[in-house]
Amino acid sequence: MRQVAILGIGQIKVDEHWDLSLRELGGNAAFAAMQDAGLDRIDSLFVGNMLSPMVSGQNQLGTFFSDWIGLWDQESVKVEAACASGAAALRAGLMAVAAGEMDSALVVGVEKMTDKAGHDVTAALATAADADYEVEQGVSFVGLNALVMRRYMHEFGWQHEDFAPFSINAHANAMHNPYARLHEKISVDKFEKSSMVATPINLLDASPIGDGAAAAILVPAEKVASLQGKPRVTIAGSASATDSIAVHSRKDPLFLSAAYLSSRKAYDMAKVGWEDIDVFELHDAFSIMSALSLEASGFAERGQGVRLGLENEIGPTGRVPVCTRGGLKARGHPVGATGMYQIVELVQQLRGECNETQVDGARVGMAQNIGGSGATILTHILKAEQG
Amino acid sequence: MRQVAILGIGQIKVDEHWDLSLRELGGNAAFAAMQDAGLDRIDSLFVGNMLSPMVSGQNQLGTFFSDWIGLWDQESVKVEAACASGAAALRAGLMAVAAGEMDSALVVGVEKMTDKAGHDVTAALATAADADYEVEQGVSFVGLNALVMRRYMHEFGWQHEDFAPFSINAHANAMHNPYARLHEKISVDKFEKSSMVATPINLLDASPIGDGAAAAILVPAEKVASLQGKPRVTIAGSASATDSIAVHSRKDPLFLSAAYLSSRKAYDMAKVGWEDIDVFELHDAFSIMSALSLEASGFAERGQGVRLGLENEIGPTGRVPVCTRGGLKARGHPVGATGMYQIVELVQQLRGECNETQVDGARVGMAQNIGGSGATILTHILKAEQG
Numbered sequence: 001m002r003q004v005a006i007l008g009i010g011q012i013k014v015d016e017h018w019d020l021s022l023r024e025l026g027g028n029a030a031f032a033a034m035q036d037a038g039l040d041r042i043d044s045l046f047v048g049n050m051l052s053p054m055v056s057g058q059n060q061l062g063t064f065f066s067d068w069i070g071l072w073d074q075e076s077v078k079v080e081a082a083c084a085s086g087a088a089a090l091r092a093g094l095m096a097v098a099a100g101e102m103d104s105a106l107v108v109g110v111e112k113m114t115d116k117a118g119h120d121v122t123a124a125l126a127t128a129a130d131a132d133y134e135v136e137q138g139v140s141f142v143g144l145n146a147l148v149m150r151r152y153m154h155e156f157g158w159q160h161e162d163f164a165p166f167s168i169n170a171h172a173n174a175m176h177n178p179y180a181r182l183h184e185k186i187s188v189d190k191f192e193k194s195s196m197v198a199t200p201i202n203l204l205d206a207s208p209i210g211d212g213a214a215a216a217i218l219v220p221a222e223k224v225a226s227l228q229g230k231p232r233v234t235i236a237g238s239a240s241a242t243d244s245i246a247v248h249s250r251k252d253p254l255f256l257s258a259a260y261l262s263s264r265k266a267y268d269m270a271k272v273g274w275e276d277i278d279v280f281e282l283h284d285a286f287s288i289m290s291a292l293s294l295e296a297s298g299f300a301e302r303g304q305g306v307r308l309g310l311e312n313e314i315g316p317t318g319r320v321p322v323c324t325r326g327g328l329k330a331r332g333h334p335v336g337a338t339g340m341y342q343i344v345e346l347v348q349q350l351r352g353e354c355n356e357t358q359v360d361g362a363r364v365g366m367a368q369n370i371g372g373s374g375a376t377i378l379t380h381i382l383k384a385e386q387g
Numbered sequence: 388m389r390q391v392a393i394l395g396i397g398q399i400k401v402d403e404h405w406d407l408s409l410r411e412l413g414g415n416a417a418f419a420a421m422q423d424a425g426l427d428r429i430d431s432l433f434v435g436n437m438l439s440p441m442v443s444g445q446n447q448l449g450t451f452f453s454d455w456i457g458l459w460d461q462e463s464v465k466v467e468a469a470c471a472s473g474a475a476a477l478r479a480g481l482m483a484v485a486a487g488e489m490d491s492a493l494v495v496g497v498e499k500m501t502d503k504a505g506h507d508v509t510a511a512l513a514t515a516a517d518a519d520y521e522v523e524q525g526v527s528f529v530g531l532n533a534l535v536m537r538r539y540m541h542e543f544g545w546q547h548e549d550f551a552p553f554s555i556n557a558h559a560n561a562m563h564n565p566y567a568r569l570h571e572k573i574s575v576d577k578f579e580k581s582s583m584v585a586t587p588i589n590l591l592d593a594s595p596i597g598d599g600a601a602a603a604i605l606v607p608a609e610k611v612a613s614l615q616g617k618p619r620v621t622i623a624g625s626a627s628a629t630d631s632i633a634v635h636s637r638k639d640p641l642f643l644s645a646a647y648l649s650s651r652k653a654y655d656m657a658k659v660g661w662e663d664i665d666v667f668e669l670h671d672a673f674s675i676m677s678a679l680s681l682e683a684s685g686f687a688e689r690g691q692g693v694r695l696g697l698e699n700e701i702g703p704t705g706r707v708p709v710c711t712r713g714g715l716k717a718r719g720h721p722v723g724a725t726g727m728y729q730i731v732e733l734v735q736q737l738r739g740e741c742n743e744t745q746v747d748g749a750r751v752g753m754a755q756n757i758g759g760s761g762a763t764i765l766t767h768i769l770k771a772e773q774g
Binding site: 072073261 | 388438440441443444446449451453454458459462463465466469478482483485486488511513514515517518519627628630632636644645758759762763
């Protein structure tokens, strides 16, 4: 396999974009990435999206976007793995370029979730769970995560407020990210007093949905020296693993085995360990997932993920900086786009473009994107190399 | 890139399977392929599907099926390109194995279209067209094809009955395929008298939907000698190309430019020309598409595709045998599964397992899978090599 580099990145603000259609959301992120890369012709397009057939009545998003973007005639396809669709599209594009089958790939994660009057986005999101054995019983997606969080608190003796640092850190970092959905600092008091959604998950445990799109352009690494003095960013590790789709079928619902497997594969491929990761964009769809992700990926012992937050180790100057641009919690979670926002944000960190939330000397970044309640998990490791 | 071979195939009958869930449909085809290959452990799963989020309320089909099939922990993903989802999943699996990223890939095309009370499958199918500029105007999918067929008849002077041989051939071949949806011979008279759907497309111009699943297992070619005396089947050519998603945006709506581009790329990759193709499984969703596919792929001049049928050249003993197991028209068109049925059927031909519809000495087979009204088109060329 050829080594692959990220030549350009693009994103739009996660928001309620009533003035932008699905076409424009994805197109604007793609155009930004093409401008950043200085390319107007790309061999292929990989789109990550979860909801468009249900919410926008539009399938075949690969060709839908290659048509709109002007990549006429070029190969394109859509990849779907629920909320991990973004990273799954990245991995499909990566394999295509790595295989030598094409010399450039545009990867776009895109989701239009608001302004479709009358459509039930909560029901559409529930298609990530097991339709026959979970959704049929009336369990919503947040409900599943609430069951996991409650069990975790019971098993390991944590209180609800112990999860506050995850949300506080995400909100604090998002203050400095113009592309973030929420620009509002929060406190432990505010965290504890926010509205209950599904006990013990309250509004500030949960990430907000939104319209969004983020994109990256992949090329063989040997074709890139450095970008105007900025380091070359390569995809050093990439892996995907799965667990049962229904939470109740897992040997241990408090352990993300697909995060364990995909992170270990990615570490091996990138020839690093968790202690080498300078910045970790994890999938904090709910605060409980931050803890489970840190534990399964090697950063904390079982049941001790929350301790990293309580000990102030997750901020940009901490031992394990997470969600440095706001994470799902405050940048926002436009589901099929989220995995690509994580990649764009890692590239910003490795290029040193993050200003107030820049992790000093960041050279190795990791992103973990989760589909369903831990059913599909992809881990990517990016490295900065001085040109 | 490593050369890739097809080690095993599996399929279920296309039908109204009221007794089988989505899980069981895909699972049964996968198990058949695993049994055929003699493998019970496979590195990865690629699922082609178009409608399940809408029709079955189930997304994340990669993990949904890896869980059900017992490929626990393994990488999996779903690929969607409307009715070309099956071939798009094959191509994703092919690139993963060819890149050396994994040593085996199970590719399953699956679609559950019946028995979901109250759900409008016609509306779900329309998501393959342009939601903003086609569907919004009230044009159905068959309506779009009808406009193209009418224009073709006008431009090139053909009558409706000139298309009859495509359907007659498909129905005749399906008589000998136990997995086909329809087992009924038809005549020109019956073709001309069948019910009108959208002028000039009548019931016998159109392929029937159905529940179905077909699967193949891909491995590096060097790991396969021959299969119990049967030839080794390799994927010699694979290409994907796109056109505008809306028919009205095309320079020429009577020419499938994505079929032209993908077939030429596949010919180049396989080092063959159209005259070397012994059997061609084309995408006869509507009879007009058979003509356009033959023309764009080099088998006929512009506007002359129907002549191959009228001159009796498309049967198993003809110059260009098409739809040798019934095609979409009579084997049936379970949309996201169709591309994989074509692959399974080509392997059957190249292994010499087709009995009454066996093409004598078939060594090179081609499959063409179309998403939307020609928007995404994938062409695959398989070769038989004596072990």
